[in-house]
Structures are given as structure tokens and as C-alpha cells.
Amino acid sequence: MVSVAAKHPYIEALLKGYEAPRSGASWLDERRAQALERANALTVPTTRDEEWRFTDITPLTRLSFRPAAETKPLALSGLSRFIAPEAGARLVFVDGVFAPGLSATTGLPRGVVVSTLAAALDAHAGAIEPHLARHAEFEREVFTALNTAHLRDGAFIRVGRNCACPAPVQLLHVSTQKEAAAYPRCLVIAEDGSDCTLIEDYAGLGDAAYFNDAVTEVVVGAGARVRHARVQREAAGAFHIATCAVTLARDARYASHAVTLGARLSRFNLIVTQQGEGAEVQMDGLALISGRQLADTHTLMDHAQPHGRCRQLHKCIAGGAAHAVFNGKILVRPGAQLTDSSQQSRNLLLSDKAHVDTKPQLEIFADDVKCAHGATVGQLDAEQLFYLRSRGLSEGRARNLLTYAFAAEVVDRIPVPSLVAQLEETVLAQTQAAEPA
Amino acid sequence: MIRKDARLLLEVKGLRAKVGGAEIVKGLDLVVRAGEVHAIMGPNGSGKSTFAKTLAGHPAYEVTGGTAVFEGRSIFEMAPEERARAGLFLGFQYPVEIPGVSNSAFLRLAYNTLQPARGRDELDPLEFDDLAREKMKLLDMDPAFLDRSVNEGFSGGEKKRNEILQMALLEPRFAILDETDSGLDIDALRVVANGVNHLATPDNAIVLVTHYQRMLNYIVPDYVHVMEGGRIVRTGGKTLAEELEARGYDWVRAA
Numbered sequence: 001m002v003s004v005a006a007k008h009p010y011i012e013a014l015l016k017g018y019e020a021p022r023s024g025a026s027w028l029d030e031r032r033a034q035a036l037e038r039a040n041a042l043t044v045p046t047t048r049d050e051e052w053r054f055t056d057i058t059p060l061t062r063l064s065f066r067p068a069a070e071t072k073p074l075a076l077s078g079l080s081r082f083i084a085p086e087a088g089a090r091l092v093f094v095d096g097v098f099a100p101g102l103s104a105t106t107g108l109p110r111g112v113v114v115s116t117l118a119a120a121l122d123a124h125a126g127a128i129e130p131h132l133a134r135h136a137e138f139e140r141e142v143f144t145a146l147n148t149a150h151l152r153d154g155a156f157i158r159v160g161r162n163c164a165c166p167a168p169v170q171l172l173h174v175s176t177q178k179e180a181a182a183y184p185r186c187l188v189i190a191e192d193g194s195d196c197t198l199i200e201d202y203a204g205l206g207d208a209a210y211f212n213d214a215v216t217e218v219v220v221g222a223g224a225r226v227r228h229a230r231v232q233r234e235a236a237g238a239f240h241i242a243t244c245a246v247t248l249a250r251d252a253r254y255a256s257h258a259v260t261l262g263a264r265l266s267r268f269n270l271i272v273t274q275q276g277e278g279a280e281v282q283m284d285g286l287a288l289i290s291g292r293q294l295a296d297t298h299t300l301m302d303h304a305q306p307h308g309r310c311r312q313l314h315k316c317i318a319g320g321a322a323h324a325v326f327n328g329k330i331l332v333r334p335g336a337q338l339t340d341s342s343q344q345s346r347n348l349l350l351s352d353k354a355h356v357d358t359k360p361q362l363e364i365f366a367d368d369v370k371c372a373h374g375a376t377v378g379q380l381d382a383e384q385l386f387y388l389r390s391r392g393l394s395e396g397r398a399r400n401l402l403t404y405a406f407a408a409e410v411v412d413r414i415p416v417p418s419l420v421a422q423l424e425e426t427v428l429a430q431t432q433a434a435e436p437a
Numbered sequence: 438m439i440r441k442d443a444r445l446l447l448e449v450k451g452l453r454a455k456v457g458g459a460e461i462v463k464g465l466d467l468v469v470r471a472g473e474v475h476a477i478m479g480p481n482g483s484g485k486s487t488f489a490k491t492l493a494g495h496p497a498y499e500v501t502g503g504t505a506v507f508e509g510r511s512i513f514e515m516a517p518e519e520r521a522r523a524g525l526f527l528g529f530q531y532p533v534e535i536p537g538v539s540n541s542a543f544l545r546l547a548y549n550t551l552q553p554a555r556g557r558d559e560l561d562p563l564e565f566d567d568l569a570r571e572k573m574k575l576l577d578m579d580p581a582f583l584d585r586s587v588n589e590g591f592s593g594g595e596k597k598r599n600e601i602l603q604m605a606l607l608e609p610r611f612a613i614l615d616e617t618d619s620g621l622d623i624d625a626l627r628v629v630a631n632g633v634n635h636l637a638t639p640d641n642a643i644v645l646v647t648h649y650q651r652m653l654n655y656i657v658p659d660y661v662h663v664m665e666g667g668r669i670v671r672t673g674g675k676t677l678a679e680e681l682e683a684r685g686y687d688w689v690r691a692a
Contacts, residue, residue: 383533384533386496389518390526390529391521391547391603392521392522393546393550395518397546401538401546404538405536405586
């Protein structure tokens with residue numbers, strides 16, 4: 001056990017009983033030690049921090065979370081609703097611990113590795129070392145530092161040079177335990193010219209309060225293509241704070257489809273860095289929340305090189321007294337000429353008490369670029385509602401249909417048909433008004 | 438077709454209606470029996486469209502006086518969807534675009550919503566597709582319109598055809614078509630009018646709200662009413678429309 005002298009009592013509590021995992025890789029021990037040091041030095045963000053202005057995480061810090069205990073074995077049948085049938089491989093983690101009995105990694109195409117990080121550390125050390133904990137910065141991000149300090153296992157996906165993995169790979173993180181803190185971790189390496197689709201899914205069983213602090217790193221090689229569907233459907237009482245750091249090489253293509261449905265409080269940071277010329281990015285986001293949920297999405301599109309193109313569409317649907325936050329930053333660094341980046345933030349409020357904060361943030365340091373952004377916040381259109389009702393649809397049904405239509409633009413583009421169908425049902429069910437159809 | 442013994446469908450008495458604080462309909466009376474085709478004509482601002490929307494139950498239109506009884510039920514106590522289920526249909530002057538909702542899903546949902554009240558079964562997507570395609574032939578509509586979002590990017594004429602397609606599918610007992618002729622070229626007008634004629638039966642009634650006499654060359658009304666200042670000021674047969682076309686609305690005002 002190491003001595004802990006965290007600056008903040010909450011972090012101290014999270015690090016209580018911290019034991020440095022033993023990896024046998026000195027570079028990893030070193031990175032973990034650095035992360036632990038940063039976690040100790042950093043404090044918990046408050047609404048006085050610009051990056052956390054709209055998201056008060058006090059409720060999270062009021063609860064004490066312990067590392068997850070030994071898990072009861074789950075039956076695959078109990079998870080069937082979360083399993084994507086089209087996935088060619090699947091890694092399941094229960095309360096942060098790999099569940100081999102629920103996972104399936106056989107029959108993968110040549111050149112494709114889907115494994116746990118712990119198992120891959122020996123065989124693929126040369127591939128992992130340059131990337132693991134290199135893309136998700138933990139110097140100033142306390143939750144990334146905490147995750148990295150706890151890094152002992154996770155998911156590892158590697159698609160070899162010019163290899164294609166036609167069926168999606170699913171990473172399913174299931175949470176079952178009350179007051180447990182887990183640190184899901186994932187590294188995806190799509191080597192030059194490769195092609196793959198990733199489904200990253202966080203699901204809660206029951207309505208327990210637990211905490212997931214997740215970090216995913218995605219490395220997209222030159223000319224490679226990665227489609228990344230991410231579904232956060234944590235339990236109603238859960239806390240979910242996650243960072244996904246994506247690094248793009250020359251002419252890489254990356255599409256993110258991030259859907260936020262669950263958790264009492266969630267924060268998702270998506271950081272895409274274009275490190276090579278001519279990369280192409282699609283960033284779709286949808287938050288569908290109600291009750292007293294808070295869902296915060298922060299994105300950063302970092303155009304560090306010329307000829308980058310990004311299309312971003314973020315939608316929030318907030319009902320009840322829910323609060324949605326979107327902060328979308330586009331950074332065009334000096335020399336990133338001929339960048340073509342656009343961002344749309346579309347928000348639908350289903351009730352008088354629902355609330356959306358949306359903030360575009362454009363920082364442009366190159367002079368020959370095309371950047372556009374737009375934001376709208378509105379309610380369901382009264383004329384559309386009347387039109388549907390005049391054809392016999394109940395008000396509840398009409399509202400559902402229009403809400404569904406609003407979400408459809410994002411949902412329909414998800415490259416996994418079973419997920420699209422499931423999300424369509426979820427949207428319809430979740431927007432079901434009090435009135436029966 | 439006028440039959441003295443035909444069933445009474447709609448009786449409006451002394452209707453007054455407000456929109457945006459201003460009273461637009463000021464004491465309107467109208468009796469419509471099964472099998473009849475009526476035309477309500479009048480200059481802009483005379484209250485024709487307000488009347489149509491008030492009958493259908495648009496929430497922005499407030500009834501401030503009078504009654505409307507449709508097949509024995511007072512419709513102002515019914516929600517818009519209940520009126521639709523009872524067999525009332527408004528053909529919109531400006532059909533709304535609904536991006537993200539496919540026309541076929543919308544049409545099927547509307548169709549199926551109305552069937553239980555008629556003691557008929559709902560249709561599954563395949564069965565409904567057959568029915569919709571058959572009805573589309575009547576309006577010379579490309580079946581590709583089923584796959585598009587409701588009215589999104591439709592031309593004016595396509596939107597109006599889509600309205601009449603809904604009428605064909607929903608088979609209302611009483612249809613009020615608000616300026617269905619506006620924005621149609623002569624060919625489209627002929628197709629749409631032909632569609633409407635096909636849908637007229639001895640059991641239902643159609644009220645055409647129009648500014649011009651042009652559509653009445655194709656759909657021959659039994660009655661022509663002229664609205665002015667929120668009331669029906671004159672009622673006659675088909676020849677009244679021709680007279681109006683020749684003499685203009687000032688002629689009615691002067692009378």
C-alpha cells in the first residue's frame with residue numbers, strides 16, 4: 001500500500017487502500033506512478049472552473065465509492081438486451097473486471113486482436129507502449145489521472161496494417177454494484193490503412209448509485225477508418241465520467257456516434273486531435289435525458305494540421321427537470337490551413353423545467369479556413385403537433401413521434417442496425433408522455 | 438348531390454372564433470348533409486380559413502360563441518384527434534413539413550389510429566403499403582413519396598396531393614379542404630380535383646374553401662356560400678360562383 005496524501009478529501013477517499021497494480025512493465029508502472037502523483041496533486045473541479053461551469057459534481061463527491069468487490073457471475077441471458085448480434089467479437093467487463101465467460105473473441109479476421117490489456121501486455125508490448133496513457137492527458141484531468149493510476153486491465157483492440165474487421169467489436173461494461181467505483185479503460189489501435197467499427201457500451205443493471213470513471217484511447221493510423229458508436233445507458237443513480245481521446249494520422253477517417261441516455265450525472269469528454277493532414281471526422285452526439293438527470297458533453301476538435309474536415313452534430317432532448325450541457329470547441333492551430341469544420345448544436349426542451357446550456361467555442365489561429373457553428377434551442381413545433389393530431393394521433397403519440405424524429409437524424413447514422421433499432425425503441429419509450437397513445 | 442332526406446352531418450350555428458385576440462368569425466351558420474358538396478368562397482381575410490381551422494380544433498383558434506354539432510356530437514368539446522377519429526378531416530392550406538418522420542410511417546399511423554373506431558383491423562407495413570400505392574394511383578403520385586419525410590421538400594402541388602392522399606386513406610365523413618387549389622398548376626388541379634371527385638360518396642360531404650372559382654369547374658358544388666366579415670352573407674348554387682368570378686367580391690359587398 002502506498003501512502004496517500006491527496007490534496008482533496010474526496011480524491012483521498014477514492015485512493016484509500018490504493019495498491020499499485022503490478023504489471024511487470026516498468027514503463028507502465030512509471031506512468032501509473034505519474035498519474036497517481038497528479039491525482040494527489042489535483043483537486044476536484046467545481047463550477048468555478050470554466051470547463052465545469054454548468055456541471056456541479058458535488059453529488060458525486062458526497063458519496064464514498066469503494067473499488068468493486070468480487071462480482072457474482074452474471075448469466076449471458078441476463079445481458080441479451082445489451083448484446084449487439086452483428087458484433088464479431090465482444091469483451092464484457094462486470095464492475096470493471098473482465099468476464100471471460102461472457103466474452104467472445106474467436107473467429108476474428110487475420111490481423112485483428114481483441115483481448116484484455118492485461119493479456120496483451122506481453123505479446124503486444126511494442127504496440128501498446130507508445131500509446132497507452134499517451135493520448136488521454138492526465139496532467140490536469142483529475143478523473144483521467146485517477147483512471148490511469150488504477151490502470152490494471154481493460155480492453156485492447158488492434159487492427160493490423162491494411163486489415164479490415166468487417167463485423168463490429170463490442171465492448172460492454174456492465175455495472176451491478178452499489179457504491180462501487182470502476183475505472184474502465186480501453187485502447188484501440190487501428191493501424192495504417194485498416195478499417196473497423198467499435199461499439200462501446202456502458203450499461204447498468206438496477207438503479208444503484210455507482211461511479212464509472214472511464215478512459216478510452218483511439219489511435220487511427222494513416223488512411224485508416226474507425227467508426228465508433230458509444231452508448232451510455234448507466235443506471236438511474238449512477239455517475240459516469242469519461243474521456244475519449246482520439247488521435248488521427250494523415251488521411252485518417254473517424255466517426256463518433258455518442259449517445260447518452262443514463263446516469264444521474266454524466267460527463268463525456270471527446271477529444272479528437274488531427275495530427276496528420278487531410279483527416280476527416282464526423283462527430284454525432286445525442287443526449288436524451290429526463291427526471292433530474294444531468295448530462296454534460298464536452299468536445300474538442302483539434303485541427304493541428306492542414307486540410308482537416310469535421311462535421312459535428314450534437315442534439316439534446318431534455319424532459320422533466322433535466323439539464324443538458326454541451327460545450328463544443330473547435331481549435332484550428334496556426335498552419336492548419338484549409339480546415340473545413342462545422343458544428344451544429346440542436347436542442348429540444350420537452351418541459352418548462354428542462355434546461356440546456358450550449359456553448360460553441362471556436363479558436364482559430366489560421367487564416368484560410370472555413371468554420372461554421374450554429375445552435376438552436378426550442379420546443380416541439382405547435383403546427384406539427386396540430387397536423388398530427390388532426391390526423392387522429394393523440395397528443396402524447398404526436399409528441400413522441402416528433403421527439404423521435406428529432407433524434408432520428410443522429411440515431412439513423414449509427415453504423416450498427418441492431419443498435420439503431422434498439423435506440424429507436426428507447427427514444428419512443430423514454431419520451432412516452434403520461435397520456436396513453 | 439342534394440337530397441332533402443339525406444342525413445344531417447354538420448350543423449354550425451352562430452359560430453364566433455378568435456385568433457390572436459381578434460374575432461375573425463362572427464356568427465356563422467352552416468348546415469351540411471350527407472352527399473353534398475359545398476364551396477365557401479370569399480375574399481382574403483373574410484374568415485374562411487379560420488372557420489376551417491376552428492372546426493378541426495387548432496389550439497390557436499378560440500371559439501367564443503355558437504355551436505357545431507357533427508353527427509350528433511358537439512365538436513368543440515372534442516380534442517382535434519377525437520374529431521379526426523369521429524370522421525372529420527381538414528385538408529391543410531399549408532401542409533406542415535415533418536423532417537425525420539417518413540410519410541409511409543405517418544400515413545400508416547394515422548390510418549391505424551382511425552380503424553378501431555370503425556371496427557376495422559389495423560394494417561401491418563406490407564398490407565398498408567399495398568393500400569397506399571393503390572390510393573396513390575388515383576392521384577398520379579409516385580410511390581417514392583412514401584419513403585420521404587412527411588411533406589419535406591415537396592412542391593406545393595405534391596403537398597396538396599399528399600393531403601388528398603390522406604383523405605383517400607382516412608375516408609372521412611366530412612372533409613373541409615382549405616384552399617386545396619392554391620399553388621396548383623392546371624394539370625395538378627385537374628388531378629387533385631379528379632381525386633376529390635372520386636372520394637365523394639352519398640355518405641360523406643365535402644366543403645371546399647377557395648378564393649377562386651377555378652376549382653369549381655372540376656368539382657361541381659351543390660351549394661356556394663360567400664363569406665364576408667366573418668359570416669356567410671350569401672348562399673346559392675353553382676352559378677353564384679360564376680357570377681362572383683365575373684363580378685368580383687365587391688359585388689357581394691355592395692349587395
